[in-house]
Amino acid sequence: MMRSVFPVLAVVAVLIAIWYAAAVWLNTPWALDKAKRAEVTLSTSDLIADTWAQDKPKLPAPHQVAIEIWNTTVEKKITSKRSLIYHSWITMSATVLGFALGTALGFALAVGIVYNRVMDMSVMPWVIASQTIPILAIAPMIIVVLNAVGISGLLPKALISMYLSFFPVVVGMVKGLRSPDAMQLDQMRTWNASGGQEFIKLRLPASMPYLFTSMKIAMAASLVGAIVGELPTGAVAGLGARLLAGSYYGQTVQIWSALLMAAALAAVLVGVIGAIQRVTLKRMGLA
Amino acid sequence: MSEPTVPQSQPPVIKASNLDLTFQTNDGPVHALKGVNLDIGKGEFVSFIGPSGCGKTTFLRCIAALEQPTGGTLTVNGMTPDDARKARAYGYVFQAAGLYPWRTIGGNIRLPLEIMGFSKEEQAKRVKKTLELVDLAGFEKKFPWQLSGGMQQRASIARALAFDAEILLMDEPFGALDEIVRDHLNEQLLALWSRTGKTIGFVTHSIPEAVFLSTKIVVMSPRPGRITDVIDSRLPRDRTLDIRDTQDFMDIAHRVREGLRAGHAYD
Ligand SMILES: Nc1ncnc2c1ncn2[C@@H]1O[C@H](COP(=O)(O)OP(=O)(O)OP(=O)(O)O)[C@@H](O)[C@H]1O
Ligand SMILES: [Mg+2]
Numbered sequence: 001m002m003r004s005v006f007p008v009l010a011v012v013a014v015l016i017a018i019w020y021a022a023a024v025w026l027n028t029p030w031a032l033d034k035a036k037r038a039e040v041t042l043s044t045s046d047l048i049a050d051t052w053a054q055d056k057p058k059l060p061a062p063h064q065v066a067i068e069i070w071n072t073t074v075e076k077k078i079t080s081k082r083s084l085i086y087h088s089w090i091t092m093s094a095t096v097l098g099f100a101l102g103t104a105l106g107f108a109l110a111v112g113i114v115y116n117r118v119m120d121m122s123v124m125p126w127v128i129a130s131q132t133i134p135i136l137a138i139a140p141m142i143i144v145v146l147n148a149v150g151i152s153g154l155l156p157k158a159l160i161s162m163y164l165s166f167f168p169v170v171v172g173m174v175k176g177l178r179s180p181d182a183m184q185l186d187q188m189r190t191w192n193a194s195g196g197q198e199f200i201k202l203r204l205p206a207s208m209p210y211l212f213t214s215m216k217i218a219m220a221a222s223l224v225g226a227i228v229g230e231l232p233t234g235a236v237a238g239l240g241a242r243l244l245a246g247s248y249y250g251q252t253v254q255i256w257s258a259l260l261m262a263a264a265l266a267a268v269l270v271g272v273i274g275a276i277q278r279v280t281l282k283r284m285g286l287a
Numbered sequence: 288m289s290e291p292t293v294p295q296s297q298p299p300v301i302k303a304s305n306l307d308l309t310f311q312t313n314d315g316p317v318h319a320l321k322g323v324n325l326d327i328g329k330g331e332f333v334s335f336i337g338p339s340g341c342g343k344t345t346f347l348r349c350i351a352a353l354e355q356p357t358g359g360t361l362t363v364n365g366m367t368p369d370d371a372r373k374a375r376a377y378g379y380v381f382q383a384a385g386l387y388p389w390r391t392i393g394g395n396i397r398l399p400l401e402i403m404g405f406s407k408e409e410q411a412k413r414v415k416k417t418l419e420l421v422d423l424a425g426f427e428k429k430f431p432w433q434l435s436g437g438m439q440q441r442a443s444i445a446r447a448l449a450f451d452a453e454i455l456l457m458d459e460p461f462g463a464l465d466e467i468v469r470d471h472l473n474e475q476l477l478a479l480w481s482r483t484g485k486t487i488g489f490v491t492h493s494i495p496e497a498v499f500l501s502t503k504i505v506v507m508s509p510r511p512g513r514i515t516d517v518i519d520s521r522l523p524r525d526r527t528l529d530i531r532d533t534q535d536f537m538d539i540a541h542r543v544r545e546g547l548r549a550g551h552a553y554d
Contacts, residue, residue, distance in 0.1 A: 183385050186353050190379040191399040191450075192372055201398060205389045284389040285430035 019062050026058040027051035060253045068257040081237070084261050090238040092265060094154055094226040098161020099219050099269075105162060106169025106218070107211075113170070114177040114203070115195075124174075131167050135160065135225065140232040157229035157238075164225040165218035172214025176207025209286060212277035219269045227262060239265070299326040300364060300454060300486045301350055307358030308345055308512075318511030319345040323359070325505065325514060329453075332480055332487045334497035335505045336543060342512025343490045344382070347456050350488065351379050363454070375403060377454035378447030382462060384439040386431040386446075393418070393427035396446045403450055417445040420479065437468045448479070455487045462492065470528055473499060481524055494547075495531060498522075498540045506546035516546035 024047075031050040035042045042050065052061040060068075069084065076083040109127065112119040139160050146156040180202050188198045230240025239262050246255035281287035306323040309316045319342045327333050335343040348354040349361055352368035363371035371377065386395045393414050400410045418424050421441040431439055440460060447455060461469045473496060480487055491497050497504050498520070506516040521535055530536050 183381050183383065184387075187379070187381065187385060188402075189353060190351055190372065190377070191402045192375055193402045197402050201402065202387070205387070208389070285391065285432075286389050 016062050019059075020052070023057065023059045023061045024048055024051045027054055030054060030058070056250045057252055060256050064253050065256045065260060068253045069260065072257065084239075084242070084257065087237055087239050087242050087258070088261055088265055091223070091226050091230065091240065091262070092269070094157035094229065094238070095161055095219070095223045095265075095269065097154060098158035098225055099165050099215075099222040101158060102162040102165030102167075102218055102222060103169050103215060106166035106214070107173055109166070109170045110173030110177060111199075113174050124170075127167060127170050130163070135164060135228055138163070139225075139228045143229065143232050157226050160229040161222040161225035165222040168214040168217040168221065169211070172210040172217075173207055176210030176214075177203045179210065180206045205284065208284065209281065212273065212281070216270050216273050216277075219273055220266055223262065223266050223269065297329050298365060300329050300331075301325070301327040301488070302362045303346075303349075303359065304361075305359035306346075306349065306356050306361055308342070308349060308354060308356045309358075320349070320356070321511035321513050323512075323514055325517070327486060327488065327503070329486055330484045331502050332477075332500055333489065333503045333505060334501040335488065335490045335507060336492065336494065336497045337507030337515075337547065338509055339492075340512070341507040341509035343507060344458055345512065346507075347379075347458055347488055347490060350454075351377060351456055375450060376452055377456050378450065378452045380444050380447045380455070380457040380460045382458045382460075384431070384436070384443040386439055386442055388431055390430075391427065392423065392429050392431065392434065392442045395431070395442060396449050399446060399450050405450075413449050413451075417449045420448065421445045421475070437464045437472075440464065441472065444476075453485060455485050457487065458490045459492065460489075461496070469493075469496070474528060476500065477526060494540050494543050497543060498536055499526065499528070499531060504539070504543055506543060508547075508549070515549060516542070518542055518546075 028047065028051055031042065031047055031054070034050070035047075051057070052064070054060075057064070072082060072084040076085075078085045078089070080086060109119075109123060113123055114120070142160055142163075143156045146152065146159070184202055184206075185198070188202055193201070226238070227240040227243070230238040231244050239258050242258035243255055246252070246258060278287060303323050303325045306320055307318075308320040309318050323342075323346065335346065337343055345354060349356050350363060350368055352372040361368055364374070364376050366374070366376075386392070387398065390398065396414045396417055397410050400413060405413070414427065415424075418427055421444055423438060423441055423445065426434065426438065426442075431442070434442065440463070444457075444460060447457075461472055464472070476487075477500060479485075489497075489500060491500075502520050502524070504516075504518040504520065505514055506518070507513065508515045518539060520539055522530060522539070
């Protein structure tokens with residue numbers, strides 16, 4: 001554990017240093033502009049200090065984002081419309097619901113593809129085609145159409161998440177359910193196992209490592225879907241809404257804190273799947 | 288004690304008449320079996336020996352209804368092989384141990400028992416019994432990767448024994464093991480066979496192994512896969528490894544070797 005901490009911290013430190021340097025570089029023009037209009041000349045240290053403390057910087061400095069995140073998480077009540085926790089919660093509900101729906105759909109399609117010749121021949125091309133359409137193109141349509149029939153809020157966003165997250169699960173589970181080799185299937189035959197027994201006792205456990213890998217990808221995709229789903233709604237709540245509002249008003253600090261929050265949320269959600277994976281596979285003797 | 292001959296009155300457990308199996312491949316037909324005639328009586332220990340590709344595995348798979356013959360007839364316990372399979376007439380030991388990595392040794396042996404619907408207590412009892420039979424008592428909770436190759440192979444034999452089928456089909460079960468372990472397992476297998484009176488079909492590449500174990504040795508040759516010699520062994524059913532130094536043993540081994548040479552001469 002300790003040995004892996006140092007390299008991680010080192011990388012983080014380097015990234016933050018680069019970030020500060022980039023902030024100086026990108027925000028200098030605006031700082032000089034201001035100084036010129038105020039008819040003052042800036043010393044180098046004043047200039048740098050200014051680039052790290054602007055109201056609407058092109059690139060906010062790390063500590064500005066950190067303070068914003070602190071103010072909108074710890075300092076705000078989580079019921080407040082300005083709490084990032086509140087917005088993260090909104091996005092996370094859609095993500096998790098969409099992920100569950102997507103995993104269920106992906107699983108069902110995979111079983112169909114593995115067991116049904118017609119589905120094997122016909123479904124996969126459609127599944128792949130579905131992912132070649134940019135999600136940004138269909139997200140507004142889904143939102144608008146569902147709104148028209150009176151469905152709004154969580155479900156439309158979850159459906160967009162589902163649309164993105166079922167794909168890795170189909171692909172992974174088809175591979176996983178087909179992973180038993182000819183000999184293992186022959187063994188089942190020698191015991192005169194039924195199709196259901198073959199599925200439960202051979203194909204399903206054999207597919208577990210594939211399932212978890214797919215679910216991690218699906219969870220990340222699902223989060224992207226939920227955020228994208230929050231963009232076209234005129235967006236009142238959710239991390240996507242914060243991103244959109246931030247960009248309307250040039251609130252770069254707000255955009256960046258929402259981005260970091262989304263990254264943290266992704267890390268937590270994928271981490272949870274990873275933990276379940278470790279426990280499950282360990283108990284199965286596979287890890 | 289008991290004689291190696293089978294009483295005339297009992298019908299053969301496995302009967303192949305003029306059996307053919309031709310695989311259609313991209314390079315044309317492969318005659319894996321051609322005109323195979325063989326009767327195996329109850330309680331016999333039959334070894335199949337022959338060069339690679341002569342159809343030993345294919346014949347065993349036909350008996351197990353994992354392969355469909357293209358000609359001739361084959362009956363197992365007087366039924367079609369597929370009916371015999373559904374009646375769970377045989378246990379099959381594959382060339383590789385093929386244990387499920389996500390199940391413990393006990394769980395692997397329990398697998399066919401679960402599938403066949405044995406009660407929980409019966410399952411536990413049989414797992415315990417068969418583990419003792421193959422000298423693996425105490426390894427029930429271990430996962431396959433925690434065992435050596437020889438132990439895994441023993442576990443896979445235990446799995447085939449657990450549901451106590453009358454027929455045991457074994458495809459080179461000891462092929463990957465060193466000689467000492469192999470000798471040991473051969474002795475155990477013989478003991479099991481004489482205790483239970485099972486009918487055993489056993490594929491091997493080793494002449495001493497075939498002669499030591501069998502009441503009947505089937506010598507096969509490839510292209511097309513066929514039987515070139517069937518040797519009924521005069522050796523007594525109760526044997527120890529010492530028997531390998533007797534004249535009888537060496538005579539039979541000699542005849543098997545001659546048969547294998549003759550098969551090769553066709554090439
Ligand atoms: N599924 C299959 N499709 C096509 N050809 C096959 C198939 N199975 C076996 N054969 C061919 O049938 C012949 C007999 O194969 P088989 O596996 O029975 O040989 P074997 O005697 O068991 O050989 P070995 O000692 O190497 O295990 C070989 O020529 C093999 O290539
Ligand atoms: Mg073989």
